Amino acid sequence: MTRDIPEISLQRLPVYLNYLKSLSGDENKYISSGAIAVALGMGEVLVRKDLAYTSSAGRPKVGYVRTELIAAIEEYLGCNAKKNAVLVGVGGLGRALLGYGGFANYGTDIVEAFDNDPAKIGTQVSGKKVYAVEELGAGIVRCNPTLAIVAVPAAAAQSVCDMLVKAGVKGILNFAPVQLKAEQGVVVRNIDVAANLAIIASML
Amino acid sequence: MTRDIPEISLQRLPVYLNYLKSLSGDENKYISSGAIAVALGMGEVLVRKDLAYTSSAGRPKVGYVRTELIAAIEEYLGCNAKKNAVLVGVGGLGRALLGYGGFANYGTDIVEAFDNDPAKIGTQVSGKKVYAVEELGAGIVRCNPTLAIVAVPAAAAQSVCDMLVKAGVKGILNFAPVQLKAEQGVVVRNIDVAANLAIIASML
Numbered sequence A, B: 001m002t003r004d005i006p007e008i009s010l011q012r013l014p015v016y017l018n019y020l021k022s023l024s025g026d027e028n029k030y031i032s033s034g035a036i037a038v039a040l041g042m043g044e045v046l047v048r049k050d051l052a053y054t055s056s057a058g059r060p061k062v063g064y065v066r067t068e069l070i071a072a073i074e075e076y077l078g079c080n081a082k083k084n085a086v087l088v089g090v091g092g093l094g095r096a097l098l099g100y101g102g103f104a105n106y107g108t109d110i111v112e113a114f115d116n117d118p119a120k121i122g123t124q125v126s127g128k129k130v131y132a133v134e135e136l137g138a139g140i141v142r143c144n145p146t147l148a149i150v151a152v153p154a155a156a157a158q159s160v161c162d163m164l165v166k167a168g169v170k171g172i173l174n175f176a177p178v179q180l181k182a183e184q185g186v187v188v189r190n191i192d193v194a195a196n197l198a199i200i201a202s203m204l
Helices: A007-022 A033-040 A044-052 A066-076 A092-098 A101-106 A133-143 A154-166 A193-203 B007-022 B033-040 B044-052 B066-076 B092-098 B101-106 B133-143 B154-166 B193-203
Strands: A083-088 A108-115 A128-132 A147-150 A171-174 A187-190 B083-088 B108-115 B128-132 B147-150 B171-174 B187-190
Touching: A007 A033, A007 A044, A007 A066, A007 B193, A033 A044, A083 A092, A083 A133, A092 A108, A092 B092, A101 A108, A101 B193, A108 A133, A108 B193, A128 A133, A133 A154, A147 A154, A147 B193, A154 A171, A171 B193, A187 B193, A193 B007, A193 B101, A193 B108, A193 B147, A193 B171, A193 B187, B007 B033, B007 B044, B007 B066, B033 B044, B083 B092, B083 B133, B092 B108, B101 B108, B108 B133, B128 B133, B133 B154, B147 B154, B154 B171
Parallel strands: A083 A108, A083 A147, A108 A128, A147 A171, A171 A187, B083 B108, B083 B147, B108 B128, B147 B171, B171 B187
Antiparallel strands: none
């Protein structure tokens, strides 16, 4: 699936998708790149360039057929390809993620969870079974996940990352406030919630 | 606090901070921009440029004094300035955020929470009282928050954002998968967890 799209454009595709889906179908059969740009506070050229990475083609004067553009972005983002994910760390955040319905919109399903707390191992959270972290390797063989979510404390995150990479996981979403090191070919993205809040405060 | 730092550099400061704090003090009195660059897989020029925005100055040959650099980044990010935040939406994610200790590292404290569920209103979650959303305006007068966190479903997010902006909040961290519109001068950052996972899958 490696393509020429810059990461920054790729990051904007879900933003367009959310916006397009938020419009009512009756009044918005067509939508122009200009209208999208105004609604999202972006430049029109940028919008057109981003959307050109998907297979969708705008029509002169009328713009894109909204449903076709949605389908093209979803196709590009792989929303229709079912992908298994595993989650490591069933604390407050992990619990929230297991209960979150939004992953299905992108074809992702968290199928198993892992923790090192004996009180949690063997239980179910939002219908997902919690296994011992020691079983992570076996779990990855079982689920064959495309992705893993790391929601453990900072001190444990790198060793969990190493276990995941060793077991063959190629994509990791990390919530621990630490920069994970992984071999080349493994994609790691970080979401540091507290840092995001600090960045906002710094921008005020 | 408006400064000339590009947002992309600002975003990297917490990454440096986390890395510097992860090092043991005994063996790392000094650290060079080159060593930081290697550890984080970045270019040395970029690291030096980013760090130059803070008041810290590296010394020829030895580099930065690690504790001084940490202090400079923390100062720049306002970690020592106490900032109140309010949270709207006490679902699974909101609950996890209320229990998250990491905000304190950046001087942020979630002081009150708001929800529209009568079963939650009046309860305490991780020691924070939950008020009715209708009381949001009064709560903002009471807490004078620098920041607000929006963790409500997508359909409710814009109206919550409008209430926050009307009440004078200037910084919003939004977890709802929808692009919020706010007047100029209000900083909104979005964390779309499901989209991040889809982006990783698209990059594999």
